[in-house]
Amino acid sequence: KAGVTQTPRYLIKTRGQQVTLSCSPISGHRSVSWYQQTPGQGLQFLFEYFSETQRNKGNFPGRFSGRQFSNSRSEMNVSTLELGDSALYLCASSIGTSGRTPIGQTFGAGTRLSVL
Amino acid sequence: GESVGLHLPTLSVQEGDNSIINCAYSNSASDYFIWYKQESGKGPQFIIDIRSNMDKRQGQRVTVLLNKTVKHLSLQIAATQPGDSAVYFCAEGSISSGSARQLTFGSGTQLTVLP
Numbered sequence: 001k002a003g004v005t006q007t008p009r010y011l012i013k014t015r016g017q018q019v020t021l022s023c024s025p026i027s028g029h030r031s032v033s034w035y036q037q038t039p040g041q042g043l044q045f046l047f048e049y050f051s052e053t054q055r056n057k058g059n060f061p062g063r064f065s066g067r068q069f070s071n072s073r074s075e076m077n078v079s080t081l082e083l084g085d086s087a088l089y090l091c092a093s094s095i096g097t098s099g100r101t102p103i104g105q106t107f108g109a110g111t112r113l114s115v116l
Numbered sequence: 117g118e119s120v121g122l123h124l125p126t127l128s129v130q131e132g133d134n135s136i137i138n139c140a141y142s143n144s145a146s147d148y149f150i151w152y153k154q155e156s157g158k159g160p161q162f163i164i165d166i167r168s169n170m171d172k173r174q175g176q177r178v179t180v181l182l183n184k185t186v187k188h189l190s191l192q193i194a195a196t197q198p199g200d201s202a203v204y205f206c207a208e209g210s211i212s213s214g215s216a217r218q219l220t221f222g223s224g225t226q227l228t229v230l231p
Contacts, residue, residue, distance in 0.1 A: 033218070037148070043160070043205065043221035056218050090159050107217070109150075109157035 004108035018079040025093030032074040037088040051105045128228045135193040139206035146208040155202045201229045
């Protein structure tokens with residue numbers, strides 16, 4: 001069974017640019033969550049998508065956005081990149097059925113974004 | 117806001133010894149807790165979880181203890197092996213938050229297993 005796949009693994013961008021990251025969840029998983037990981041702030045929740053709808057959102061500025069497609073694949077976009085956006089962006093998928101805990105949340109290897 | 121934190125940023129143990137990683141949380145409404153292991157260059161890997169109505173749960177070589185009175189969580193690893201060297205995170209979630217998929221993570225503990 002394939003795991004969570006994130007592409008690309010590494011990205012280098014400059015300030016002001018925008019970037020799109022992709023996440024393919026485990027087959028059958030309908031929930032996709034995104035997290036930002038930095039040495040200073042640790043792992044922080046960005047947002048979660050379920051059945052193409054954003055179901056929950058963390059405390060990040062509007063420059064961070066996402067979407068989910070009908071096949072549950074998700075993309076995350078960051079516009080007007082800042083130096084502080086340099087981080088490991090992690091995607092996690094789970095079955096996502098209402099009422100069930102996220103015990104089955106599985107993380108991908110992440111996309112390492114460097115903003116110069 | 118609510119936070120989940122770890123007592124120690126680093127922990128070194130001898131191979132074969134038992135390891136104990138601690139975590140303090142402040143959100144009394146947390147419904148469940150999860151321990152993750154993250155190796156260099158990889159995403160967090162699920163280790164074990166525990167619901168708030170439990171105080172102990174055992175897995176393969178790992179045990180999680182939950183003390184709701186003092187809002188403390190611990191992960192015990194028996195017979196620690198070199199492959200256990202990694203950063204360990206505790207995370208908490210509340211089903212009442214509207215989405216069971218939002219986790220709040222602690223800052224992590226670096227476990228180093230010495231030969």
